[in-house]
Amino acid sequence: MSKHPVPKKKTTKRVTKQRYGAFKTRKLKQLTAIVSLTDCDNCGAKKLNHNTCTKCGTYRGRQVIDMNKKAEKITTIKA
Numbered sequence: 001m002s003k004h005p006v007p008k009k010k011t012t013k014r015v016t017k018q019r020y021g022a023f024k025t026r027k028l029k030q031l032t033a034i035v036s037l038t039d040c041d042n043c044g045a046k047k048l049n050h051n052t053c054t055k056c057g058t059y060r061g062r063q064v065i066d067m068n069k070k071a072e073k074i075t076t077i078k079a
């Protein structure tokens, strides 16, 4: 006699695929619930909620990051 539960029949390919398909859709739904994207008021690009727009650098109508200013390459370390 077996001491642990043993499946009576082999799981079919279809049942396995159904299970993993359901898992995939469930995970996608959870991810879309966590990450909510909104349109930027200034440029209309997709941005994260409560975050600065990465395209134009504005947050709630205020210019937070100067996007025209290019970041200079650091070649030497100033001590």
Ligand SMILES: [Zn+2]
Pocket (backbone or CB within 6 Å): 040, 041, 042, 043, 044, 045, 053, 054, 055, 056, 057, 058
């Ligand atoms: Zn923007």
